[in-house]
Structure formats: structure tokens, C-alpha cells
Amino acid sequence: MFEFLFGFWNYVIVFLVILTVVVFVHEMGHYLVARWNGVKVEVFSVGFGRELFGWNDRSGTRWRVSMLPLGGYVKMFGDADATSTTGEKRELTAEEKAVSFHHKRVGQRAAIVAAGPMANFIFGILVLAIMFLVLGQPRTAPVISEVRPESAAAEAGLLPGDRILAVNRSEVGSFQEIQQIVRLRLGETLTLRIDRDGQIIEIPTQPRMEEVRDALGNLQMAPVLGIMAEAGATEIVRHNPFTATWEATKETAGMISNTFTALGQMIVGTRGTDELGGPLRIAKGAGQAAQLGIGTVVFFTILLSINLGLINLFPIPMLDGGHLLYYGIEALRGRPLSERAQEYGFRIGLFLVFGLMLFATRNDLIDLRVWDLLRGVVS
Structure with a gap:
């Protein structure tokens, strides 16, 4: 019983805490830049599904913690859902347009979308700099x-x-x-x-x-x-605040560069794709980090935050990078893509993300030797 509770704490609770931190940072980036640009944020949710508890702030944002703690989202005025698709079919009033995300300039919308991944990178740099400042490098x-x-x-x-x-x-x-x-x-x-x-x-x-x-x-x-x-x-x-921040920035840039290099090697086939992992392997890594000490947990959180920022910048519709791709096309054309084209892009993006999740989960199951366990049970 003690071993079960110990494992549950390390591999489930620690994983959920780490994931909640990096998701909160990501969504806070979207939220802050949206508010700075005059966009009304209707919902800031940690988790998905039914609300467990929440409150309203003075600006009208509903801050809530939801039942499924595997992500989060910021819903802005005029959005149909958490993916920032247009929901309002009626003509908005002038006052509503002033606070609507979809009625902001393309540069403002791009800044709001890019702020999520940027917040993950900045978080990684700041926490790493604090570690270098307090513990040394x-x-x-x-x-x-x-x-x-x-x-x-x-x-x-x-x-x-x-x-x-x-x-x-x-x-x-x-x-x-x-x-x-x-x-x-x-x-x-x-x-x-x-x-x-x-x-x-x-x-x-x-x-x-x-x-x-x-x-x-x-x-x-x-x-x-x-x-x-x-x-x-x-x-x-030992570092002072300036050298600690500089070294942390270099370390973060190195992590990003190394990740892109590894992904490129996977694409051309020189590196195996078995290194791609999903939630199960992340949970396993969180549990292993917890057993090695708080410093390892903090570094694991930094690494996960940077990877979350990178993944969201992939030019896949439905991810932040896909929205930025649309905004880039809009800036070049002088007008946005048609709703039909964006809808098809969203469907393709959903298929790609779902396929990648399935593949990563397959790798997780192999890494955790679940197939070997099942074969042993059946035989």
C-alpha cells in the first residue's frame, strides 16, 4: 500500500503539478497580451471539462479550475470555443468590436497568439537563471x-x-x-x-x-x-543576476537548437522516432525526477515548458503556429483566408495532432513495456 501511494505521488501528482505550471504559464502569456491589447477574456481555465470551482474578476474574466487537469485554455470574446474560432454570426456593436479578438489588427492577433509560447521560453530562462544565481552553474x-x-x-x-x-x-x-x-x-x-x-x-x-x-x-x-x-x-x-540571465538564455537557446536538430534528423531518417514521447513518458520522467530531488523536478519543468512552447509553434492549424501561419498569409494578402479554407486547415491540423498523439502514445507503451506485460498475461 505504501509503495502504491509513493508511486501515485511521484508519477501522477508530481506530473499533474508540473503540467499545470507550464500550461498556466502558457495561457497567462496569451491572457496578458490580450488584455494589453484591449481584448476581453471571458474564460481562463486550468484543465478541461466541467468546472470544479472558479471566480469572476473585475474585468469579467471567469477564472476556473476544471475537472480534467491535462491542459488549459483562454477563451476570448467572440470565440466559439477554446481554439479561437469565430463564434459570433450576428453583427457586433462598436463597443463589442473594440474588445473582440477577431476585430483586432493582424499584428495584435499575432502577438497575442505568439505570447503563449514566448511565455514558456521566458519562464524557462527566468527559472534557470534563478537556479544559477542561487545554486550556481x-x-x-x-x-x-x-x-x-x-x-x-x-x-x-x-x-x-x-x-x-x-x-x-x-x-x-x-x-x-x-x-x-x-x-x-x-x-x-x-x-x-x-x-x-x-x-x-x-x-x-x-x-x-x-x-x-x-x-x-x-x-x-x-x-x-x-x-x-x-x-x-x-x-x-557563481553568477550575478546579469551573468545568470545570460547563461540561462544561452542554455535555453541551446535546448531549442538541439531539439530542432533532433527533429530534423528524425524527418530525414538518421535518428529514430522512438524518442518521441507523450503524456505517459512525461509522467514517467516526472516521477523519476521527483525521486532525484527538487532540483531535478525544477529542471524537468523548465525542459517541459520549453518543449511546450516549441510544439505550439509548429505551423499546424489548431496550434499557435498554425494561427500564426494564417496571420502571415493574411498580412501578405491584405485579407484573411476564407472561413472554408481555415476550416479545412483546422481539420488537417486536428488529424495531424491526433496522429502524432497516437504515435507518441505507442512509443510510450513500448517504453513502459506494456505490450510485454500484456503478452505475459495472455500467454
């Missing part, structure tokens, strides 16, 4: 302490004591940077610039695909050089 010197026998590094001739200065002409200042570069260079030969006892040399090497554990303990196939850092080479770099 761990940084491991790019010095090799051990070369694993028969590894790619051993075959290339790397030696303990070598300091890696650059990878493919990109300068590196920490062992963490080397790991990030290697993980994203599938099947590529890397040229390492090495400082060996004061002598600068260049050594080509090709990482090998091996099964490794990520920061949360999950097994996955990834490129590996086969080198390890010095145990005592990690230092905690």
Missing part, C-alpha cells in the same frame, strides 16, 4: 581522465590528460558541451582539437551507437566516444 573541465578500452576514443588515440579545446571547430569550455555535440552528430566523423602537454593536435574520431542511460536513468541508443571526465574537475560557477 555546474561546469566540468573538458579534460579526459579515462578512455574506455576498445571505444571510439581509444581507437582514435585519445589519452587521459588530453584537454579538448574544440569539436568540429566549435570551441568547448566544458565536458557538458562535448556531450551535447556528440549526442547530436549521428554517424558523423568529429574532429577534436586537443591540447596534449602544451601541443595542439587534431584527431578525427567517429562516435559509436551504444545503449546508455540518460539523466533520469532511461536506456536509449546514442553516439558515444568512450571518454570520462575527471571526478574532481566539476566546479560550481
